[in-house]
Amino acid sequence: MSLLDVTGLTKAFGGLMAVNDVSFGVEEGGIDAVIGPNGAGKTTLFNLISGALRPTSGAVRFAGHDITGLAPHAVAARGVIRTFQLVRLFGDMTVAENVRVGFHLSTRGGIWSALVRPRWARAEEAEVAEKARVLLTLIGLADRAAVPAAQLTYGQQRLLEIARAVAAGPRLLLLDEPAAGLDMAETDALAEIIRTINRRGVTILLIEHDMRLVMGIARRIVVLDFGRKIAEGTPETVSRDPAVLEAYLGTAESCEGAEVLHA
Amino acid sequence: MFLLACAVIAVIVASGGYFVTVVCFAAIYALFVSGLNLFMGYTGQVSFGQNAFAALGGYSTAVLTTRLNLDPLAALLLGALLSGAIAFVVGFPTLRLRGHYLAMATLALGLIAYEVAVQWTGLTQGYMGISGIPGLGFAGVEIDDERLQAVVLLAIAGLGMGAALRLRHSRFGRALAAVAGDEEAARAVGINITHYKLAAFVLAAVYASVAGSLMAQYVGFVSPEVFGLAMVVLGFTMLYIGGIGNVGGPLVGALIVEALPQTVSGLKDYQDLVYGAALILILIYAPKGLAAINPGLPLAVQKNAS
Secondary structure, eight states: OOOOOOOOEEEEETTEEEEEEEEEOOTTOOOOEEEEESSSSSHHHHHHTTSSOOOOOEEEEETTEEEOOOOOOHHHHHTTEEEOOOOOOTTTBBHHHHHHHHHGOOOOOOOHHHHHHOOOHHHHHHHHHHHHHHHHHTTGGGGGGGGGGGGOOHHHHHHHHHHHHHTTSSSEEEESSTTTTTHHHHHHHHHHHHHHHHHHOOOEEEOOOOOOHHHOOOOOEEEEEEEEEEEEEEEEHHOOOHHHHHEEEEEEOOOOHHHHHHH | OOOHHHHHHHHHOOOHHHHHHHHHHHHHHHHHHHHHIIIEEEEEEEOOOOHHHHHHHHHHHHHHTTOOOHHHHHHHHHHHHHHHHHHHHHHHHOOOOOOHHHHHHHEEEEEHHHHHHHOOOHHHHHOEEEEOOOSSSSEEEEEHHHHHHHHHHHHHHHHHHHHHHHHTHHHHHHHHHHHOHHHHHHHHTTTOHHHHHHHHHHHHHHHHHHHHHHHHHHHSOOOGGSSSSHHHHHHHHHHHOTTTTOOOHHHHHHHHHHHHHHHHHHHHHHHHHHHHHHHHHHHHHHHHHHGGOOOSSSSHHHHOOO
């Protein structure tokens, strides 16, 4: 059984089928990717899995439980944590505080413990601060810990969002275009960070336009076009699939198309 | 913060008269605005109806002490409990609204409280109000000396702001700030935003209620007008002048706004104009409030600390 099972997932916005009868599975422990041209329904698919949108029909099962239609925070509590296509940080908070917020699910302090500060709450705060520091070191932002998050460069903000998501203790991490807006060096660093997170036992599903990144790290790829799944398989098979080449470039014969996907 | 409190207390002891009255009202309002700050500053929501909870606290104290001869402290605590409970019940459906809709719904809450105070004459004596409320104190001891009253009220306000500071720098406070920062991102890391908005609303109501009770005890009288819309406007002015989201902001704002009419009272008819101009200037040149102007000030450390 897969960690994540999506079956017949459909989302209609009026007459538009943003996601149309999509089924696939994500095995535990790997790095998988969802690709497709703009408007193919990739982000809608993430919104359906993470609970931000309710599907019109179909089901999402995670670790054997039906999580279809659960509220986003409840999906997160099950261990499915996402990032956003347009970075969503808490801009007024410091870099360190952004990561600390991420530990919400694994900590338990409430109003009373905040006011009274019993020993366990102080220990919990100290532990959160230390774990946040470790995560910031992983993404290379330890020296920016006290800076308001809004002051980071775009690339740094993307990494910070990933660190915050990792803090939330995901079993499955959904990354929505993590390389968007990053230059080549930053993308390479990102790939290394994604691999490191994966090695720590976090299954990863990412949406990505950067083919160099996808072909480099993804084990399996699902290809969407106009809301439908048109191909699925290893990077090699997908990049030679005529339907995929056509979706991206209009014709299966174009050798340029093959180059784009192989780049 | 500590230095400011010491300075204010020193001036109180040294002086007397009207200035002490100003400080007393400022301390009560600082508590009220601290609650508002929890809900609006930390959590990023809007409420125009906090006067409803101040009225609840004020009338609870008035009715319980004059009719049932209850101890003022017990009346204050019962009022706070009642306000918290009502905030919980009212907040549950209301907080599903956002932005302007939430603002309108809370505004209605304040207007309803006002109408109830006017109409339910059997309990509230309508426009007449309730007088003869015992002064500040507890267990039969009443604090008569007005300078001592000011010190006690400042201490209570300090306690309220200290609690707010502790809340802000905790898992709970981070969750509130996350809701203020980005609701979708907050949800994505597992924060139940409805739960935290409701908690902040209930806390703000408790602060407002305690402020209302203290107001009733200090003035010795409550009427619908005491907790009218003017209280909301005053609270907002203090919050923005002092610095929204800043723990020390409410006290700074309350002191300035309470002292301002004294300073500009020679202008009489132009008082509102000066008020308005001062507010606009502050919002333009110090949008984070006066408490945040100098990052070196201890007051301003709060928000960016750690």
